[in-house]
């Protein structure tokens with residue numbers, strides 16, 4: 479792995495690299511449409527004014543770092559507008575971006591993102607199972623952070639989302655947008671002098687695992703403009719993705735470098751995406767008829783938004799009003815869009831339950847491959 483002081487980027491980008499510098503300046507050097515996935519954990523702008531003590535008079539280890547200090551909200555907003563604009567420019571049309579924040583900054587950032595044209599796909603709540611108590615007893619214990627997951631814009635629909643993989647990861651249940659994960663503690667937490675935390679805001683690997691596993695493919699480039707201890711890089715490596723980190727503090731870069739160097743084994747999920755997706759993509763709708771998971775004459779229907787129904791024909795096409803076509807073509811006609819992923823558009827009733835036909839494809843796929 480290389481750590482370079484400053485990077486001039488061409489189309490042949492250096493990957494598995496940590497760049498030391500200010501992220502706004504460094505991001506400007508990246509080509510347009512070059513990054514598959516961005517994860518950003520920017521300064522929170524906590525505005526901490528007083529030192530906080532526990533009831534036993536020990537000092538609370540809060541986020542009072544220099545990198546978190548801005549003179550005003552408008553300075554913070556300008557900073558975020560600058561790095562987010564660059565992130566959007568360098569994101570591939572098929573890419574997506576995740577930003578994590580607390581109530582101190584996430585609403586300002588969400589507003590800026592929307593104004594830049596980014597399109598929110600989910601707001602994921604990270605529910606901390608072991609939050610720091612509210613020592614003063616003046617508010618509820620703050621036990622959440624929010625992740626905004628966005629595509630490049632409303633019209634960019636081909637972003638990666640590994641729905642099946644996440645369902646499999648979640649014990650065969652559709653994953654929700656509430657993630658219960660503990661704060662980064664124990665052996666995972668990098669320690670510095672006297673066993674103190676080496677970085678005040680190191681994120682848990684489980685959080686990054688979900689982000690990277692769900693929204694990138696093996697070999698993709700994952701960029702983190704606020705690299706800190708390199709959680710994004712370590713997890714990217716464990717999932718067989720490539721990473722680029724930007725960080726301005728050399729002490730954190732050293733920590734991150736050493737951390738990533740010691741990664742020698744992959745997560746078992748590293749190979750899931752491509753194998754499963756590729757095979758799934760090769761399942762034609764007609765096969766479900768052959769397997770009697772769906773039968774000719776069955777009624778398929780859409781979500782209430784479209785309120786449409788169609789009949790399955792013996793050749794695997796659908797009959798919708800006076801039109802005949804594939805699940806995808808009829809879906810596109812109904813949505814009045816150029817294309818449609820019919821697998822995620824049509825439902826069927828099975829055992830009195832409404833089932834997405836993609837789930838039937840999954841059932842077939844699992845049986846066939848003994849998963």
Ligand SMILES: C[S@@+](CC[C@H](N)C(=O)[O-])C[C@H]1O[C@@H](n2cnc3c(N)ncnc32)[C@H](O)[C@@H]1O
Pocket residue numbers: 499500501502519520521522545677679680681682703704705706707708709710724725726727730
């Ligand atoms: C919230 S922390 C990220 C922690 C990281 N996610 C981890 O798990 O270790 C933000 C990091 O951004 C860095 N930083 C702040 N402003 C920066 C800037 N303008 N350019 C590059 N890095 C910056 C800080 O030094 C800090 O390490």
